[in-house]
Amino acid sequence: MKVDLKRQIETYKASCGRFSVVTVPALQFLMIDGHGDPNTSQEYKDALATLYPVAYKMKFFSKQELGRDYTVMPLEALWWAEDMDTFTSARDKSRWDWTLMNMVPGWMTQDHYEEARKIVANKGSAPAIDGLRLETLDEGLSVQTLHIGPYDDEGPVLEAMHNSFIPGESLMMTGKHHEIYLSDPRRTPPEKLKTILRQPVTDAERVAPSPQ
Structure with a gap:
């Protein structure tokens, strides 16, 4: 029987119009880093x-x-910049x-990854294979x-998440903005695209300095 992990892992579910505080389990991912506009960057295409x-x-x-x-799970991405306003207002x-x-x-091991990577690399059709890695991400x-x-x-939604909901819940942002693309943009009209927007946080009271 084929397993659909996004149906089994609760944090691959979210509600439109509502912010939820969740605990994300540690999961392993194929990862590859880059920079620039995903609509025009050759690095992103590679x-x-x-x-x-x-x-x-x-x-x-x-x-x-x-x-x-x-x-096979949907595409996901971590996004960040020196000025995080580029995600909300400027969108640069x-x-x-x-x-x-x-x-x-989790049952796929580093050895399985290395074997798959070797086979794909030998075909010569993976232009960024040297930057690929298998790594665990624990967002909590x-x-x-x-x-x-x-x-x-997404800008107004992120603005509300970052500047209203998170501080209103006595939380602080940590880690990187995370998006999970539940829809295939090649087959889905833009107005129907479904994307989970996630921001790791921590309890602000736990990191607040103690009074002198």
């Missing part, structure tokens, strides 16, 4: 062209060699740094919501 061949090779290895089939994508990610099941306490609509309409 990263996508590398990430998915390895993801599917690992899936086929799991099915054929381990007898455990699973659905040329200044963004990113890590593209694809989650793989986070705030997330579901955004429905074009990616460029």
Whole structure:
């Protein structure tokens, strides 16, 4: 039976119009870093062209060699910049740094990854293979919501998350802005795109300085 991990892991579910405080489990991902506007950057295109061949090779290895089939997970990305206002008001994508990610099941090991990576690299069709890695991400306490609509309409949602909901809950932002792309933009109209927006946080009271 094929396993769909996004149905089993609760933090791959979110509600539109509502911010939720969740605890994200530690998960392992294929990761590749880059910089610049994802709409125009060749670096971004090369990263996508590398990430998915390895993801599917690992899936086929799991099915054929381990007898455990699973659905390849959706594309995810971490986003950050020196000035985080570029995500909310300015939306200056040329200044963004990113890590593209694809989650793989915990039963897939570093050896499985290395074998898949080697096979894909030998085919010569993965332009950014040298930058790919398998790594665990442990975000823990986070705030997330579901955004429905074009990616460029995320700004007001992030503004409300960062500047109203998070401080209103006595939380502080930590880590990097995280997006999970539940829809395929090649097949989904922009107004129907579904994206989970996530921000790792910590309890502000725990990190506040003690009174003298």
